[in-house]
Amino acid sequence: MTTAAAAESAFATAQTQLRTVAQILGLDAGMTSALAQTKRELTVHFPVRMDDGSTRIFTGYRVQHNDARGPVKGGLRYSAQVTPDEVRALAMWMTWKCAVVNLPYGGAKGGVVVDPRTLSRGELERLTRRYTTEIACIIGPERDIPAPDLGTDARVMAWMMDTFSMHHGFSIPGVVTGKPVDIGGSQGRVEATGRGVLYATQEACRARARALEGATVAVQGFGNVGGVAARLLAQAGATVVAVSDSRGGLHCDAGLDVEPLLATRQAGGLLDRGKVGAGYREIDNAELLELDVDILVPAALEGQITERNAPRVRARMVVEAANGPVTAAADAILAARDVYVVPDILANAGGVVVSYFEWVQDMQSFFWDEPEVNRRLQQIMVRAFAEVSAVAATRRLRLREAAYVVALNRVVEAIRLRGLYP
Secondary structure, eight states, rough: OHHHHHHHHHHHHHHHHHHHHHHHTTTOOHHHHHHHHOSEEEEEEEEEEETSEEEEEEEEEEEEEEEETSSSSEEEEEETTTTTHHHHHHHHHHHHHHHHOOOOOOOEEEEEOOOOOGGGHHHHHHHHHHHHHHHHOOOBBBEEEEOTTTTTTTHHHHHHHHHHHHHHHSOOOGGSSSSOOOOOOOTTTTHHHHHHHHHHHHHHHHHHOOTTTEEEEEEESSSSHHHHHHHHHHHHOOEEEEEETEEEEETTTTOOHHHHHHHHHHHSSSSSSTTOOTTEEOOOOOHHTTSOSSSEEEEOSSBBBBBTTTGGGGOOOOEESSSBBBBBHHHHHHHHTOOEHHHHHHHHHHHHHHHHHHHHHHTOOOOOOOOHHHHHHHHHHHHHHHHHHHHHHHTTTOHHHHHHHHHHHHHHHHHHHHHOOO
């Protein structure tokens, strides 16, 4: 499936997942319909002055799905493939992700239709500042807190924080998370999502009575999430046999040496597939997804495992480090084949957990060291996995359905307690 096709189906996948669990919980039609839609959507078209003196118009989005449990939280992605449906789906998934790990947040997401690699630093900064100005009416530390995602990073968050602060005349570090540590960012935030994937995988292996040490792992997507997850899984004793980026990947049955690959990627932005590791062979992303491994970690984009390739997935366990990498139809196929899937709203929640820690630290102006951040992250991830596993066992559900049961129960209870206004 192409990226564009995956984006077009993302919201349908999210809604199908919701309705499946709504039936399990016996939710009424009104509540289900409310949760199946977003609360607020903002589309902006804004000019940016380019380095050559011309003006170019960009399109951006900010979508807020549900705020019953608190301010909404979610990343901002810069990608030429951003669509409204993709952003809606990601916002909905953020609601469930925050709820399943019991954070006092709802879900949101944002995006700008742009390939950031085609912009200079100055153009990227001007785009970010103008986009921030356009959405400033709906963001804020008590309203909507953006964070980095695909194509954005700590530098972009610094520009967003500064722009929002300048509008108010004083520094407001809590308006975004994922900032540089020197201006209110949290220790451990950069590695948080990948570290959360490690903790989720460790708990999944315990639940399945399988040893992580020596387990073969393939990681699709070798960016901030997948690269960190691959390194930490290797350090935990797993054998990482394949990794890939947007242009393809590397495979070695004996295991890849992850650290040099990370160093190469960090230096050049992409895997240097021709220069590292004797015995390594080049593969494409489609082949990686179908390797015979113990654990498959899709950490790239949504919609990577579909009904077309799901029958050929040979991994015994799939840990969803990306958002929505398995379509609803593919999920049913994997379930029928007894593939153990750790769903995205649980597996990749480490990023939003540490974003929450950053927000809390900003709001009280008191900061923790990295060991404290990692300890608290592990505590929350282990607790959430145990809660989801208990529901799965009691109700005889798959882990994805159980995670949604936990999340929806918390969101629905918040809506019921608050009531309808007026």
